[in-house]
Amino acid sequence: MNLTQTYPIARPATPVSLPIIGRTCPKTSTITPKSKTLALLPLAIGEKIHAQLQPVSFKPGNTIYHPEDLIDYVYFPETCVASRLSLMEDGSTVEIGIIGNEGIIGITTFVGATIAHNWTVVEIGGTALRIRAGAFRELLRTDNDLRSVVGNYYNSFFMQVSQRAVCRSRHTLMEQLCSWLLMVKDRVPTNQLPLTHEAIARRLGTRRAGITVAANNLRKEEIIDYARGHIVICDYPKLEAFACECYNTLKSNLTYSFGGSLIQ
Numbered sequence: 001m002n003l004t005q006t007y008p009i010a011r012p013a014t015p016v017s018l019p020i021i022g023r024t025c026p027k028t029s030t031i032t033p034k035s036k037t038l039a040l041l042p043l044a045i046g047e048k049i050h051a052q053l054q055p056v057s058f059k060p061g062n063t064i065y066h067p068e069d070l071i072d073y074v075y076f077p078e079t080c081v082a083s084r085l086s087l088m089e090d091g092s093t094v095e096i097g098i099i100g101n102e103g104i105i106g107i108t109t110f111v112g113a114t115i116a117h118n119w120t121v122v123e124i125g126g127t128a129l130r131i132r133a134g135a136f137r138e139l140l141r142t143d144n145d146l147r148s149v150v151g152n153y154y155n156s157f158f159m160q161v162s163q164r165a166v167c168r169s170r171h172t173l174m175e176q177l178c179s180w181l182l183m184v185k186d187r188v189p190t191n192q193l194p195l196t197h198e199a200i201a202r203r204l205g206t207r208r209a210g211i212t213v214a215a216n217n218l219r220k221e222e223i224i225d226y227a228r229g230h231i232v233i234c235d236y237p238k239l240e241a242f243a244c245e246c247y248n249t250l251k252s253n254l255t256y257s258f259g260g261s262l263i264q
């Protein structure tokens, strides 16, 4: 698919000469990449990859990959949040995983995939940096540091997929909703999430009425509030208390994999 036409680039085509701040590099600038994965790269590979990155901007609902699409680009979200969805024959969806500024969209490129098997759609609009998948594969082939950072994220994403499957079979809709809201909140710099009950229901693979009942209960407890397609998280600790164990399991995994810097 031609993303240049579908999603206009928000900034000049070659602005990506950001000084890289990696764990093994001296801080040469106050500019830190918004992608936390890119921020972990050592200077040498960081410069190589940034030379090939292009900025893109997404609106909520934009499709990044349809099932069976060629994975033409790999994306590093900056401020956007995307969902990887399993699409059923009846048109219903269930979210397999969520990807924000901690991660990589098109991560299966790491294990050699060239075709998307799920539908990846933008949940919360914002920016990302993209690199051609072929160029990314070549950098992975030649750089151990990049393979290490990307491999860590691949493992974390695989764990998210596994834990979410367990969550759907063992935990209540209220618990799942609380965990999911926390996961989204951790990937954006605000407690105001532009989400409708309908959108959440599609991600959690349930009916909107069920989300509305659960959200009403959370509002009565003054944990969240909502209006006009926005959900506001009012009491983060209380929301955590209502969430299932899956949230803390996944958060701990990300913290362990990325030295405590991945999740806000």
Ligand SMILES: [Zn+2]
Pocket (backbone or CB within 6 Å): 166, 167, 168, 171, 175, 176, 179, 244, 245, 246, 247
């Ligand atoms: Zn759970």
